[in-house]
Amino acid sequence: MADQLAGGGQLTEDEVRHVAKYFPRHAGDNLDETGKGDEIPSRGFVAWMLWGGDEGRKWSEGVVEKLDRRDEKKD
Numbered sequence: 001m002a003d004q005l006a007g008g009g010q011l012t013e014d015e016v017r018h019v020a021k022y023f024p025r026h027a028g029d030n031l032d033e034t035g036k037g038d039e040i041p042s043r044g045f046v047a048w049m050l051w052g053g054d055e056g057r058k059w060s061e062g063v064v065e066k067l068d069r070r071d072e073k074k075d
Contacts, residue, residue, distance in 0.1 A: 023051070
């Protein structure tokens with residue numbers, strides 16, 4: 001999924017929902033270990049960034065919110 005996101009490809013609704021679920025599950029994965037100076041960043045930080053970072057979280061959660069509202073109107 002990170003490759004698909006980095007490549008700028010289109011995502012299905014299910015894929016966007018999958019991306020949005022990643023962030024809450026991994027919000028505590030050593031994100032403060034950013035690799036400042038000569039330090040190597042943590043794997044958690046690298047993964048977070050590959051999934052879009054804070055901007056990716058905001059975007060995916062916003063899209064899911066819109067999808068959920070649309071689905072509620074259908075019911």
